[in-house]
Amino acid sequence: MVGKHKIIGKPERRVDAWGKVTGKAKYAEDYTVGHQLWGKVLRSKYPHAKILSIDTSKASELLGVEAVLTAREIPGSNVFGIVVKNQQILADERVRFLGDGVALVAAKSKEIADHALALIDVQYELLPVVSDPEEALRPGAPLIHGDTNEFVHHKVRKGDVAKGFAEADFTIERKFKTQFVEHAYIEPEAVLAEPAEQGGVKITGSVQNLFSSRRSVAEALGISLNRVQIIQSTLGGSFGGKDEVMTSMCCRAALLAGRTGKPVKMVNTREESMLESYKRHPYVLYYKWGAKKDGTITAMEIRVVADGGAYASMSPFVTWRSVVQATGPYYCENVKTDVYAAYTNNNYTGAMRGFGSPQVDFAIESMMDELAEAVGVTPLEIRMKNGFEGGAVTATGQKLAHTVSLKEVLSKAAQELGFEEKWRRYRDAKAVAKRRGVGLACSYRGVSLGAEGVDAAQTTVSVQTDGSVIVSSGVTDMGQGAQTQMAQITAEVLGISVDRIQFLNTNTSGVADSGPTVASRGTVMGGLAAKNAAEKVRATLLEVGSELTGTPVDALDLADNYLVNERTNERLASFGELTAACFNKGRPMIGLGWHKAPRTSWHEEEGKGDAYFTFVYGANAAEVEVDTETGRVNVIDFVSVHDVGKAINRAMVTGQMCGGVAMGLGYGLLEEFEIEAGIPKQLNFDEYLIPTSMDVPRIKTVIVENEDPAGPFGAKSVGEPTNELAAPAIVNAIYNATGKRVYEIPANLERVFLGHKLTRHDKRGSEQKNAFDAVMVESCKVRGGSE
């Protein structure tokens, strides 16, 4: 097993590629069975109201309607939530945002179901709406849950900020704002729920975190976990977005299937999806830094308010990552960080690729550039001065024991773009209409869940008598390539080619609860579990091989689909012959792999701890052209550098890096899910603008590999770090071009040109009157409108 890898690090074809390019892959909506009914949700009419009554009698009488359900008819628990259980499958007494479900219909066709929804009569009493998180924290604000809207307060404390500011030569104090962002997965939510033969229910769907969804379904139906089976269909994207919104869809479909005894399919339209699904948190960030003339940072005081929307969802975890990473990878002895989350009547906010880092990275990296300017050095120099090196102690008091490659990624990014030379040239260029600029951003990021929670995963490797292999895992593939990565690891350990492996989509009844596939933990956790499983099988195979050939085990190897004598390279048996022999000897050919993450710790009160078992480092450099007469920004060149530990599959790592940049570019320049008084303004991609291929520049990717013992073959994370740096790099580049800084993203036409956002002052949105219809009508009128 020593020496060069045969499969690890190669751009192996993805195991799911064939199905996807030929159209054979089955997405959730492709599952159709006989007697299937269509389930539909009646959603709230108002962002905040008391439900006085729900009359479903007319809907129930409609021909073709087989069930109408409200909260009252739920046999088990109506509430769910991973951290705080305060989200409802169907609102019972109160609606808290426009996406809340009030009633369900199952009918013979979509059209009948839609018609039935229109016949349900719900009487509401309007309640005051709060749509701004800072307002929500003020005394007297309308309360969303319980007696305070503040439901998270995380801290980090280090040293003494008062002393730090006293030592400072100057301070920089700035306010930043970020926006709601939609995940924009190409496949809207969909499930098929079928009553199972032995009671219970079987659900096939576009679900990211199957085990948490399963728990809620079991509780809603009031049955045990083993009677709920959730099978993941091929996913058309998730980006963190198919968690709670899918849990509630799974519960709803299961309830309707339970009630009717028939399979029930539910599919959201894009508008329903945008209206109901959770978003990335908007943050308001107050940063105050004290620094010396030489650029040393003496104090950082940071206060952040996150808009949690109507439900807790993942906010406690998302904001925890923010509090841990809020100072960036920079030395500072005195730190005081407070991160709050507030309930509002907006879409709830939860997991999205980046998970609390894109917001703080925008602020940190903007501050870094301001600091550079204040002390008269370049953005690269200020980061090289303050950036972490090996053995650094973070703001949370954690000593970094792995290879700290911050400066390596930074200098590579700068070098690839020719950053230093361009930065000076553009800064000094004369003021023409179209100006170029370059910007830099870097970060460190904790791998996997960290002290957030239990961190363990299972992967099973099952070798068949003909030498083919089945792999299944509790870590799910959402298009990011988890299956391919685990297949490569398995193939490497077993000395076989990847095409021998069939990967099963995750089935909650077939593998152990492996936690959620989030936090860029797929490769580290699923991958190590796969390695563990494959090593168990390998040991058995080698033993049998030794018995078969008389060669001692330590002289044997598995390579290129053969059992070989490691010393002579002689092929002793084909992999298929070996597995057949193994079967005939009655030996187990299945390996159950398990991996539990190393210890982490967190002291919530003291705001200290060893937050993550390891970190990754990345740097992005952007070059933009700003049309200063219109505010239009074009990104014309981009460099993305990430230390991934070890690239299991270079093509997939490159794909993650490019996709992350494209998404980050949208975050920095275009995307904004606007909510006014609880009413969202964009419900489809005609108005919610994501970058097109024409907006994404050439992206030069540089993969840095400092192998880390914490991951399989030294591999760490890549999915999320790639998405957190493009926005600050671009905003810094805009500053280099224009000399004007954008403190609120997205840096769209108006913000770049005017320095602030344009807001419409008319009634739209401020009146609650039948907000739901209003938003649906508006969204079609506005497209192509003249504003």
Next chain:
Amino acid sequence: MRPFEYYSPRTLSEACNLLAEGEPDSKILAGGTDVLVEMRKSSAWSSKAIVDITRIPSLRGIGESGDWIIIKPLTTHTEVLHSDLVRTHAPLLQTAVSTIGSPQIRNRGTVGGNIMNAAACADTVPPLIALDAEIMLKSTSGERVIALSEFFVKPYVTVARRDEILVEVRFPKLPANARSSFVKLGRRNALSIARLSVAAVVCKDEAGVVTDARIVPGAAFPRWQRVPEAEKLLIGQKPSKELLVEGGKKVSEVMISFTGRRWSTEYKEPVIAVLVRRALEACE
């Protein structure tokens, strides 16, 4: 989506009859890139019948007749993009269609649909008005020809009756001494609705003196129109940089005189002036 009747007439007169005598609440379908979007929104869709005109061959194609270019309504944006006639005689129209949607949208969307839909951001309209285009409408009660600049009432509203079919768009070829341009500002590089746009035509004599100027902003005025106040500034002049800047400012002033100061004026006022200046510079 509600149920509806679907008709597919093979001749123009059949189509006219259907519109005159059939279901009164019917909708003409061309490329469908606007109609299908509307249909999905049940709250905004009330039509009970669709009259699909795409199988009427006489409604397709680009041709010339003497000094005129004739574009039939079912001509797609892609066809305009590849037309030598348009390239030679109305290059600004070609620039405009090249910015519409994406290749898929340009392959389906038609010039007729773009005009009849009458969205404030319809990209063919400013260049067509700058080209002094007229359109011909047909119904069972006959044909009428209207100057395109007289056709629009306000966004999404025209003077066409619901039983009228747009059968022809025509405009005089640009003279040999004309330079033309179309400038569009969108939020991204493709699939981007015009935030603002400007079509311009400038003709000069041998001495470089402007003999004719036409400026038509898009997505800026309550209805499309040329801006004679700004055009007059140019006529009889040899354009200097300052003059073009002034032309832009004039358009901006006129815009505000129509729209008043609104929430978006802070942005549109300076930027429309820049776009006009750029459109005029492109005609130099």
